[in-house]
Each structure stands twice: as structure tokens, then as C-alpha cells.
Amino acid sequence: MRRIRPETRWAYVFLLPWLIGLLVFQLGPMVASLVLSFTDFDLIGDPEFVGLGNYARMAQDPKVLRAVGNTVYYTALHVPLSIALALALALMLNRITGRAAGVFRTIFYLPSMTPYVAVGVLFLFLLNGQAGMVNQFLGLFGIEGPQWTTDPDWILPGIVLMSLWNLGSTTIILFAALRNVPRELTEAAMIDGAGRWQRFRSITLPMISSAVFFVVIINTISALQMFDQVYAMFFGNQVAQQSHGDAALFYVAYLFQQAFQFLHMGYASALAWVLFLVILVITLIQVKVGNRLVYYEAEEHAG
Amino acid sequence: MTTALDRARPRVEAGGPADDAGRGSRKIFFLVMPSAASALFLYPFVWLVVASLKPRSRTFADPFVPWPHPFAPENYLAVWDAAPMLAWLVNTLVIGVVAAGAVTLSSAFVAFGFAYFRFPGRNLLFGSVLATMMLPAAVTLVPTYLIWNSVGLTGTQVPLWAGNLFGSAFYIFLLRQFLLGVPRYVFEAARVDGASYLDLFWRIAVPLARPALIIAFIFELKASWFDLMKPLIYLQDPALYTLPRGLKAIVDQFYQGGDPKWEIVLAASVITTLPLVVIFFFGQRHFVQGIATTGRR
Numbered sequence: 001m002r003r004i005r006p007e008t009r010w011a012y013v014f015l016l017p018w019l020i021g022l023l024v025f026q027l028g029p030m031v032a033s034l035v036l037s038f039t040d041f042d043l044i045g046d047p048e049f050v051g052l053g054n055y056a057r058m059a060q061d062p063k064v065l066r067a068v069g070n071t072v073y074y075t076a077l078h079v080p081l082s083i084a085l086a087l088a089l090a091l092m093l094n095r096i097t098g099r100a101a102g103v104f105r106t107i108f109y110l111p112s113m114t115p116y117v118a119v120g121v122l123f124l125f126l127l128n129g130q131a132g133m134v135n136q137f138l139g140l141f142g143i144e145g146p147q148w149t150t151d152p153d154w155i156l157p158g159i160v161l162m163s164l165w166n167l168g169s170t171t172i173i174l175f176a177a178l179r180n181v182p183r184e185l186t187e188a189a190m191i192d193g194a195g196r197w198q199r200f201r202s203i204t205l206p207m208i209s210s211a212v213f214f215v216v217i218i219n220t221i222s223a224l225q226m227f228d229q230v231y232a233m234f235f236g237n238q239v240a241q242q243s244h245g246d247a248a249l250f251y252v253a254y255l256f257q258q259a260f261q262f263l264h265m266g267y268a269s270a271l272a273w274v275l276f277l278v279i280l281v282i283t284l285i286q287v288k289v290g291n292r293l294v295y296y297e298a299e300e301h302a303g
Numbered sequence: 304m305t306t307a308l309d310r311a312r313p314r315v316e317a318g319g320p321a322d323d324a325g326r327g328s329r330k331i332f333f334l335v336m337p338s339a340a341s342a343l344f345l346y347p348f349v350w351l352v353v354a355s356l357k358p359r360s361r362t363f364a365d366p367f368v369p370w371p372h373p374f375a376p377e378n379y380l381a382v383w384d385a386a387p388m389l390a391w392l393v394n395t396l397v398i399g400v401v402a403a404g405a406v407t408l409s410s411a412f413v414a415f416g417f418a419y420f421r422f423p424g425r426n427l428l429f430g431s432v433l434a435t436m437m438l439p440a441a442v443t444l445v446p447t448y449l450i451w452n453s454v455g456l457t458g459t460q461v462p463l464w465a466g467n468l469f470g471s472a473f474y475i476f477l478l479r480q481f482l483l484g485v486p487r488y489v490f491e492a493a494r495v496d497g498a499s500y501l502d503l504f505w506r507i508a509v510p511l512a513r514p515a516l517i518i519a520f521i522f523e524l525k526a527s528w529f530d531l532m533k534p535l536i537y538l539q540d541p542a543l544y545t546l547p548r549g550l551k552a553i554v555d556q557f558y559q560g561g562d563p564k565w566e567i568v569l570a571a572s573v574i575t576t577l578p579l580v581v582i583f584f585f586g587q588r589h590f591v592q593g594i595a596t597t598g599r600r
Contacts (some may be wrong), residue, residue, distance in 0.1 A: 008420070010420065011420035011421075011425075014412055014420070015417070015488070017412060017413055017470050018408045018409075020472040021468075022431070022435065024469075025443065029443035029445075034443075043452075092333070096334070104341060110344060110345070115575055116547070116575060117547040118572045120557070121550060122351050124554070125351075126350070128363065133347075133367075165347065168594075176595035225441065255444075256371065256532070260535070272439075272442045274537065276439055276441070277440055281533060
């Protein structure tokens with residue numbers, strides 16, 4: 001028998017906490033939720049096997065359709081808008097020299113230090129249809145603002161607006177990438193007579209493409225799992241929940257309701273697994289597409 | 304060490320592209336734009352604080368006047384009477400520190416294992432650390448609840464931090480990268496002097512990794528302070544609530560319920576937010592580095 005080196009044994013001692021965590025809190029629950037997704041389980045009785053019943057039910061559940069629609073709508077608006085605005089902020093920061101840059105960076109990041117529940121609460125006030133600051137601001141220009149928090153057609157745009165207050169992390173990631181663009185490149189292009197837009201388009205953007213691509217992925221994944229802010233604003237309270245119909249029903253919020261309000265643990269597990277697969281597929285697609293679009297410095301050196 | 308941490312540190316002094324930015328008018332233009340953007344980001348805070356210091360009848364009045372009129376600081380007395388804010392603040396702080404301390408130390412322990420030792424299966428195992436980052440929390444939500452339920456710990460604060468004792472992929476990754484930057488001879492020299500592996504971890508790796516440990520601690524403190532879902536699932540007794548959970552209860556009662564007391568909701572929102580903003584001002588440098596290095600939000 002091959003002897004295990006003491007060093008190897010020690011290595012596993014150090015990995016032990018993570019291995020236990022992996023089994024008990026990651027792999028175990030992952031498999032368990034897959035198994036539960038084939039059952040009816042209300043926490044009181046034993047799980048009852050229903051085959052693909054939960055998945056069939058999902059396909060016919062109008063609320064799932066609504067939640068998916070809302071979540072996709074939000075993601076499709078939030079991701080491009082948040083990245084475009086964060087890129088604009090990062091480019092601004094990149095033009096500033098000295099202490100001012102640090103001050104502005106702090107201010108841009110500050111909203112990200114506001115707990116999501118407080119963000120949701122704050123925007124309930126700011127977006128208030130009758131008297132909120134947003135509509136009073138629009139009123140200065142003679143625009144009559146919509147009922148952001150009660151009109152089903154305007155709830156999602158309001159949530160997107162709220163999400164754009166929180167650009168801190170995206171801005172910092174893109175700013176760090178901009179800082180790493182070699183100055184010689186832009187200077188050389190300038191000498192060659194390239195204009196501002198041309199330099200941005202053919203030098204800056206390719207040089208930061210891997211960072212842009214990275215924030216596209218993480219912002220998409222987190223947008224699909226939107227929960228805290230909408231739950232704080234529109235759920236948990238019967239009055240609030242009924243007044244807006246399902247206009248603010250996000251996928252994870254519905255999953256949470258099914259699991260912990262109605263105790264449909266099996267159904268919630270099926271919802272969770274579909275979300276997991278969707279996120280997996282999106283990540284794989286983005287990585288594949290990214291490999292074609294992103295400029296990696298290493299390739300240049302290798303070639 | 305010259306890992307991502309160093310590269311990612313913004314070079315504030317270095318300045319942007321040495322364009323034609325020398326002319327005064329242009330310089331001013333490049334300060335006007337970010338100032339306008341700053342106003343947009345800051346003003347909601349100003350409004351929140353100002354509105355929390357106004358009487359209820361004036362909550363929505365004059366939103367563009369940046370001082371409270373009339374001044375009603377008694378709102379902050381009323382909020383302590385309306386809800387156990389102090390208990391919630393203490394709960395949040397204690398849980399946050401325990402959760403952050405646990406995840407930082409356990410992640411460092413595991414990261415040292417990955418960074419120092421060479422053993423069969425290391426790359427595969429490290430690959431699975433990275434893979435778990437992709438697992439959405441929703442997938443493990445129900446079974447994790449069942450685990451805590453089966454050991455009778457639902458209704459307590461234990462589920463809010465105990466999972467952190469086993470390390471977390473993000474921090475393991477961050478700390479391993481950091482420790483890989485420590486020259487190997489530093490460890491080998493100590494080995495020759497008879498130090499045990501635990502000594503290497505505790506006396507060399509931990510002190511050297513301090514900057515990265517601080518990043519992990521601050522990030523987890525923030526994540527724990529933000530968390531709404533776990534307190535919603537596990538806490539029933541209002542005395543055990545954290546600030547976000549408590550704020551949610553206050554909104555349900557005093558905003559959407561039949562009894563609107565906006566000044567209470569606003570003052571509670573300020574109390575929930577302010578400690579983190581203070582922490583941010585002290586730990587700012589670490590936040591910026593942490594985000595630039597790990598991409599964590």
C-alpha cells in the first residue's frame with residue numbers, strides 16, 4: 001500500500017473545514033433540493049413522490065410566467081443601463097487627477113453601503129406617486145410623473161430606476177480596468193491623429209473588454225436573483241401585496257413565498273433548480289461568446 | 304507580493320491620459336460632470352436624513368430644501384419607543400462580527416492549505432472551490448432550512464452565522480492568491496527552525512495576510528449587515544431581529560399598514576444605514592481594493 005505523506009495529511013487537515021462545508025452546506029443541499037423537487041413536501045408530513053409533477057405545474061403556473069417575465073424585463077434593462085452609466089462614471093473618474101478622484105469615487109460608491117431594505121424603503125418615499133421627490137422634480141419641468149409604486153405598468157421601471165442608484169461596485173471594477181490601460185497606447189494613437197471617440201472605440205474599449213465582460217456576467221446573475229429591495233417594498237404586507245397585483249413579482253420572491261409562506265418545499269425546490277440551470281447556461285453562453293469578443297493580453301504575448 | 308491586489312490599487316496620483324486637458328476650461332468641465340453625478344448620488348441621502356428630522360405633516364414637503372424645517376429631532380426618540388431599535392442594533396453588530404470573524408479565519412485556514420501544500424487532487428479541489436461560487440443561494444435554501452430545523456435551531460440566530468465556520472469560496476480564493484505571493488523561503492526557514500504547520504499558519508500566514516484578512520472581514524460584515532432573507536426565514540421573535548429585518552417590520556406596520564408614521568420609518572432607515580456608512584469611511588481603501596480584486600459586490 002502506498003504510504004500517505006504526512007504533508008498530504010496536514011494539507012487535508014487545513015482543507016477539512018471547507019470539505020465539511022462543501023458536503024453539508026453545498027453538495028448535500030444541492031442534491032437534496034433536486035430530490036425534493038420531485039416530491040410534494042409541506043414540512044409536516046413525509047415527502048411524497050410526484051415525479052415531474054412540480055415541473056409540469058411550473059409550466060402551467062401563470063405566476064411563474066409573470067415572475068419570469070418581470071425578472072427578464074428587469075435584467076434586460078438593468079444590465080446594459082447600469083454598465084453604460086458605470087462606464088461613463090469610470091471614464092469621468094479617469095480624467096480627474098489628484099485628491100478629487102478619491103472624493104468622487106467615495107461619493108459614487110456611497111449608495112452601495114445602504115442596506116437593500118433601506119434602499120427599498122427610501123425609494124418607496126422618493127417614488128411616491130403623489131408627493132415623492134422624483135415626481136416633484138419632474139414637475140419642475142411640467143412633466144406629470146407616473147404612479148411609480150402603485151401603477152402596475154410603472155412598478156418595474158421604478159425598480160430599474162432604483163437599481164441605477166447602486167453603481168458603486170461596477171464603477172470601481174471598470175475604473176480599475178481603465179487605470180491599467182497603458183498610456184503609451186492612447187498617446188501613440190493621439191500622435192497618429194486618432195480622435196477622442198476613435199481612441200475610446202479602438203483602444204480603451206478593447207483593453208477593458210474583459211472587465212466589461214466580467215461585470216456583464218455578475219450583474220446579470222445578481223439581477224436574476226433580485227430579492228431584498230423588492231421584498232422590502234412590495235411583499236410581506238397583505239395590503240401592499242394585493243394593491244399591485246403581481247407587477248413586482250420577481251422569480252426569487254415567488255420562490256421564497258412558495259417555500260416559506262405556503263410551505264410548498266417541493267415546488268420551491270423545482271423553482272430553485274430551474275433557476276440554477278438557467279444561470280449555469282447563461283454563464284456558459286457568456287463565457288463562449290466572451291472568448292470570441294474579449295481581447296486578452298496574454299494571447300498577444302503568446303502569438 | 305505583486306499579485307492582483309497591487310495591480311488593482313488605483314494609482315490616484317498618476318493622472319489620466321496626458322491629453323489636451325491642460326486648458327483651464329476643459330479642466331473645469333471635467334469637474335462639473337462628476338460633480339453633477341455626485342449630486343444625483345448624494346441627494347437621496349440628504350433627503351432621507353432631512354425628512355427623518357421633519358414632522359410627519361412635512362415629510363414630503365419641499366424636497367429640494369436641504370435642511371429640516373420645522374426641525375423635529377424628537378422623531379429619533381419616538382423610534383426607540385416604537386421598536387426595540389437598540390436590541391436590533393446590538394444583534395446586527397454581534398452577528399456581523401461573529402459571522403465575519405468566522406468566515407475570515409476559516410477561509411484563511413483553508414486558503415493556507417491550498418497555497419502552501421502540494422498534494423494530489425489540489426487543482427481539482429481548488430476548481431471546485433471556484434465552481435461553488437456559481438451556485439445560486441436559492442438552490443440550497445430549502446435543504447439548509449431543513450438542516451437547521453432538524454437540529455432545532457430555527458428561531459435562533461445560529462443559522463445566521465454558523466455556516467460561516469466552513470469558509471467561503473470568494474474569500475478562500477482571495478486569500479490563496481494573497482498567500483501565493485508570499486515567498487516560499489519565508490515558510491521554509493521557519494520549518495527548518497522547527498515550526499509546526501499550525502505555527503506557519505498562525506505566526507506567518509495570518510500576520511502577513513492581514514490586508515487581505517481585513518478585506519474579507521469588512522466585506523462579510525457588510526454582507527451580514529445587508530442580509531434580509533436569512534433573518535426572514537429563521538427569526539420569529541422580534542427581540543432577536545437584525546436591523547434590516549426590524550426595518551421591514553417597521554415598514555409593514557407604519558408605512559403600508561393602516562397607521563402611517565413616516566417619520567418613524569425614515570428615522571429607522573437612517574439608523575439602519577448610518578453605522579455602515581461610518582465603517583465605510585474608515586475602511587474605504589479596503590473596499591476599493593477588495594472590489595477591484597474579487598469583483599465582489
